[in-house]
Amino acid sequence: xxxxxxxxxxxxxxxxxxxxxxxxxxxxxxxxxxxxxxxxxxxxxxxxxxxxxxxxxxxxxxxxxxxxxxxxxxxxxxxxxxxxxxxxxxxxxxxxxxxxxxxxxxxxxxxxxxxxxxxxxxxxxxxxxxxxxxxxxxxxxxxxxxxxxxxxxxxxxxxxxxxxxxxxxxxxxxxxxxxxxxxxxxxxxxxxxxxxxxxxxxxxxxxxxxxxxxxxxxxxxxxxxxxxxxxxxxxxxxxxxxxxxxxxxxxxxxxxxxxxxxxxxxxxxxxxxxxxxxxxxxxxxxxxxxxxxxxxxxxxxxxxxxxxxxxxxxxxxxxxxxxxxxxxxxxxxxxxxxxx
Amino acid sequence: xxxxxxxxxxxxxxxxxxxxxxxxxxxxxxxxxxxxxxxxxxxxxxxxxxxxxxxxxxxxxxxxxxxxxxxxxxxxxxxxxxxxxxxxxxxxxxxxxxxxxxxxxxxxxxxxxxxxxxxxxxxxxxxxxxxxxxxxxxxxxxxxxxxxxxxxxxxxxxxxxxxxxxxxxxxxxxxxxxxxxxxxxxxxxxxxxxxxxxxxxxxxxxxxxxxxxxxxxxxxxxxxxxxxxxxxxxxxxxxxxxxxxxxxxxxxxxxxxxxxxxxxxxxxxxxxxxxxxxxxxxxxxxxxxxxxxxxxxxxxxxxxxxxxxxxxxxxxxxxxxxxxxxxxxxxxxxxxxxxxxxxxxxxxxxxxxxxxxxxxxxxxxxxxxxxxxxxxxxxxxxxxxxxxxxxxxxxxxxxxxxxxxxxxxxxxxxxxxxxxxxxxxxxxxxxxxxxxxxxxxxxxxxxxxxxxxxxxxxxxxxxxxxxxxxxxxxxxxxxxxxxxxxxxxxxxxxxxxxxxxxxxxxxxxxxxxxxxxxxxxxxxxxxxxxxxxxxxxxxxxxxxxxxxxxxxxxxxxxxxxxxxxxxxxxx
Numbered sequence: 001x002x003x004x005x006x007x008x009x010x011x012x013x014x015x016x017x018x019x020x021x022x023x024x025x026x027x028x029x030x031x032x033x034x035x036x037x038x039x040x041x042x043x044x045x046x047x048x049x050x051x052x053x054x055x056x057x058x059x060x061x062x063x064x065x066x067x068x069x070x071x072x073x074x075x076x077x078x079x080x081x082x083x084x085x086x087x088x089x090x091x092x093x094x095x096x097x098x099x100x101x102x103x104x105x106x107x108x109x110x111x112x113x114x115x116x117x118x119x120x121x122x123x124x125x126x127x128x129x130x131x132x133x134x135x136x137x138x139x140x141x142x143x144x145x146x147x148x149x150x151x152x153x154x155x156x157x158x159x160x161x162x163x164x165x166x167x168x169x170x171x172x173x174x175x176x177x178x179x180x181x182x183x184x185x186x187x188x189x190x191x192x193x194x195x196x197x198x199x200x201x202x203x204x205x206x207x208x209x210x211x212x213x214x215x216x217x218x219x220x221x222x223x224x225x226x227x228x229x230x231x232x233x234x235x236x237x238x239x240x241x242x243x244x245x246x247x248x249x250x251x252x253x254x255x256x257x258x259x260x261x262x263x264x265x266x267x268x269x270x271x272x273x274x275x276x277x278x279x280x281x282x283x284x285x286x287x288x289x290x291x292x293x294x295x296x297x298x299x300x301x302x303x304x305x306x307x308x309x310x311x312x313x314x315x316x317x318x319x320x321x322x323x324x325x326x327x328x329x330x331x332x333x334x335x336x337x338x339x340x
Numbered sequence: 341x342x343x344x345x346x347x348x349x350x351x352x353x354x355x356x357x358x359x360x361x362x363x364x365x366x367x368x369x370x371x372x373x374x375x376x377x378x379x380x381x382x383x384x385x386x387x388x389x390x391x392x393x394x395x396x397x398x399x400x401x402x403x404x405x406x407x408x409x410x411x412x413x414x415x416x417x418x419x420x421x422x423x424x425x426x427x428x429x430x431x432x433x434x435x436x437x438x439x440x441x442x443x444x445x446x447x448x449x450x451x452x453x454x455x456x457x458x459x460x461x462x463x464x465x466x467x468x469x470x471x472x473x474x475x476x477x478x479x480x481x482x483x484x485x486x487x488x489x490x491x492x493x494x495x496x497x498x499x500x501x502x503x504x505x506x507x508x509x510x511x512x513x514x515x516x517x518x519x520x521x522x523x524x525x526x527x528x529x530x531x532x533x534x535x536x537x538x539x540x541x542x543x544x545x546x547x548x549x550x551x552x553x554x555x556x557x558x559x560x561x562x563x564x565x566x567x568x569x570x571x572x573x574x575x576x577x578x579x580x581x582x583x584x585x586x587x588x589x590x591x592x593x594x595x596x597x598x599x600x601x602x603x604x605x606x607x608x609x610x611x612x613x614x615x616x617x618x619x620x621x622x623x624x625x626x627x628x629x630x631x632x633x634x635x636x637x638x639x640x641x642x643x644x645x646x647x648x649x650x651x652x653x654x655x656x657x658x659x660x661x662x663x664x665x666x667x668x669x670x671x672x673x674x675x676x677x678x679x680x681x682x683x684x685x686x687x688x689x690x691x692x693x694x695x696x697x698x699x700x701x702x703x704x705x706x707x708x709x710x711x712x713x714x715x716x717x718x719x720x721x722x723x724x725x726x727x728x729x730x731x732x733x734x735x736x737x738x739x740x741x742x743x744x745x746x747x748x749x750x751x752x753x754x755x756x757x758x759x760x761x762x763x764x765x766x767x768x769x770x771x772x773x774x775x776x777x778x779x780x781x782x783x784x785x786x787x788x789x790x791x792x793x794x795x796x797x798x799x800x801x802x803x804x805x806x807x808x809x810x811x812x813x814x815x816x817x818x819x820x821x822x823x824x825x826x827x828x829x830x831x832x833x834x835x836x837x838x839x840x841x842x843x844x845x846x847x848x849x850x851x852x853x854x855x856x857x858x859x860x861x862x863x864x865x866x867x868x869x870x871x872x873x874x875x876x877x878x879x880x881x882x883x884x885x886x887x888x889x890x891x892x893x894x895x896x897x898x899x900x901x902x903x904x905x906x907x908x909x910x911x
Contacts (some may be wrong), residue, residue: 018689277346301728
């Protein structure tokens, strides 16, 4: 009886946004008289960072410090329509709507500043630290606060903007499946190393090496959290979780976290992540959406690694010790492959 | 451990932005780490009532009688709801996009189609009293034969799970009982292949497992409105569903959410909101309807099981010449989002590879189990599991390094995909190369030199000269001009639905529900706003900046609806 190591590989891509389009999201942006901006949405922050990434997108577009922007979501009386937070659509769809709204508000702010400075608005730039100045002449400047104050108290302008992003619905051909299913793709590749006990059938996931391409990483911290957590979910799908362990039989369904298995702290494998950033032509600042796809490559990579280790193909998830052991017995013993 | 490999695609980015690309602290982190962020359940109401459901113990049964009298007499019970109390007791989420037929009652009246289906909702002063009263709801059932395996459900004589779809299959485009993908001629490729590789794969049903279970609190608000605090993932999906089920103008509904304790897809099609609001309407008091963990795991819709059969034609050198899929999505007893998952999966095939012949038949099948819904990786996770396990078998069949096999077959910029659109912005090759380098997998010089930006297009951009099509699975009796509406039914009324100030029992729904406001449609794709720091020439297809303002929509008469997978229909 022995422990066998094996390595498995998988590569995937993932469509961003509701597959057939037809899923609009809107944003409203306005400034108070102090030049502090509110972004009104009805998008949902599930913990993934919706409020935070839209806040950064608004600040970057407006050209103001991120502390000067606050995102308010989701109240149906004040937030404009959003389809929702699912389908990896939040960053992509809502982000684009926020850019459009913030561009409109920024234009008013610059017009107000231009009037105060008696220059052409087209010659003005923002420094991202709360100042607007003439391009190439930093001394001819006004703060964003003073510009917004002047707009509202002297010039009678509302420093505000509206944004919507919609990819129109795609048709699907019933006979060929022809369609325009997505606007952009994220990508990933993953190599997993496992150790299989041929006496108990137990599989330990030892190490994960990955590369994720997800457009521009708008907030590297949020990206890291998604990828770490998502890969954990992937390994959990691969070798632990299911609501129906005897599928299609419905017996033995778990009812709590004692019986619904998930990897605990001792089961978590080190995960070495590399992030590649190929900006999406239609993404906000080139961003795509790392949220969903980060789990997907782990499932097949684990199965392929088990095969590499002991020669057993597990084609039905999850990979349980029982399935592995039955497979080893059917082979008359472990048959390590060592292909990778 | 994470590293950002900025050297890849550096010429397509400017990395000098002020805020974008920075590790800016989360806006809501202080509230979260101090336990003060208000989730839906943190909103406190005096006199809050609690709702619990009585549920079917059977996989499939006819309901002969529901007797709530004993439960209503129990201490602390304020009211017991049954299907007769629900103004429009038939719904499906995607009807808001006019995608599929209403097929699921909020509270079952005539039959139950899965174990755990709700038949009554007790409203009581405390959760414990509500639980006690649920046990006192008497339901007489007549058990029916059930089917749990999707392929069994498609056999002649299988029990009919959902009367709206009597063949246990969702109907696509009013034309076929499955979704087809036809690209080239797979049979011809199988005939000349060096290797045929076949496989069968089973993806398991999985719970989204958010820390915060699904729920909502509703209360009468001033001025004849109702406020609803909710953990939904789609605020307006939930608001539209409530307006439809309660037959109430959306202007009388005020939904508040946005701070949610995890979703992962399980909070997209919830009906906690209409049930809580209905409770508030009928009792005049605030009502909370929240699942416990057992409900979340066994009657809350999971990621559905999927079964996939794959067959590849492979050349000796590792090139995949054809790939054929047969897929079964186990929708459970009602459609929820499974119909859409099938479409998404079909649009994704054959995975991130350029394969000149692809064929798929994918079925959305009804079985007598908890309905399936969305989960992280919706429509994709299961088939990617199948594809990538299959790729490993292909690599073994041709004696090739599994990483090199992926690079050899990877899609590149300019390649034609099986859904007949050109690939762009690809990066699969680079991901494979980075992992191989990190993990010490030796690649051939050709694989190391490969790039997503070269080698694509040209011959690979061409559509197949011949595509084999067929009429298999043709159905009659559905209007092909719409999504799945039966021939002869009147088009749904466009007027505002009748306002019900009280929830009158209404067992027969009106001909068609009034959907929520349809999403507006721009006549052409609006260009995304051009963000600074993104080079307009990088992707090759970036529209000019001035295209960012949406063009004026031509005047149209009649509502444009997401009425069919075949396109928008005017009504």
